[in-house]
Amino acid sequence: MNEVPALIRVFAYLSLLTIGGGMAAFPELKILSVDVHHWLTYQQLVHLYSVGQMAPGPNMMMIVSIGEWVGGIIGALVVVAAFFGPTALLALCAGRLWKRLEAWPWRASIQQGLAPVSIGLLLAGCFTLAKGAVHDLTTATISVSALLVLLRYKVNPALLIMAGAIIGAIEFYQA
């Protein structure tokens, strides 16, 4: 329970980093929750993110589990409020302001400037996840196959996630 203030601090801060999506905050989430506060191991974080892929709702809902592990049901609720509250408020205010600034010349500059940065943050989050998820030929093959299939065909991503789980299980039984 005494970790609740730290949960609020960490997840309210992470909330403001989610430019271009929750994955943008993943590298910082890893540093703060694994390296600084030791709430869980890196492997558990990677697994939780993976579990989040299979559950309905945004991927970053996995933070609920971190909150629950650290502070029980209160921790889970606090984490949801801290992570989604500030960013929702910011989006609301920025949305209104953005409309008013339609004629402002820097508006297009901000849009164009932040686009490559947000994609960079998404990639940085992806590489942070990959460090814990891709460590042998099988996992590398699964990742590359999922990438190529998604770029080539219109496939429900949930099917690829399921395929990953099945391949993992087959490898387990063969070992």
Added chain:
Amino acid sequence: MYVVGMTYHQHGERALVAAMLKGVAAAAVGLILATAVQLGKRSLPHGYDLIFTGATVIGVNRLHFSVLTVLICVGLVAILWYSPGRLRKEGLANHE
């Protein structure tokens, strides 16, 4: 997700579950990469956008700067690069 997380907490250590999650995590990496590629194709029309994307990745993953620092520094440089004057001069204004 709350229930799924609790279930993982109780059974995540089982070897079979860990093996399945290993596969899921690897697939998730491919999924996010595909999203980044698709987003990049749509929203990064200029070659030099890749410099800002690369600088962001290097800043976070190689130099281990905080996401906030990288966001502010690279974001600011990118916004200044796309100053209204340059957008007008080069006719780069985005297709909103």
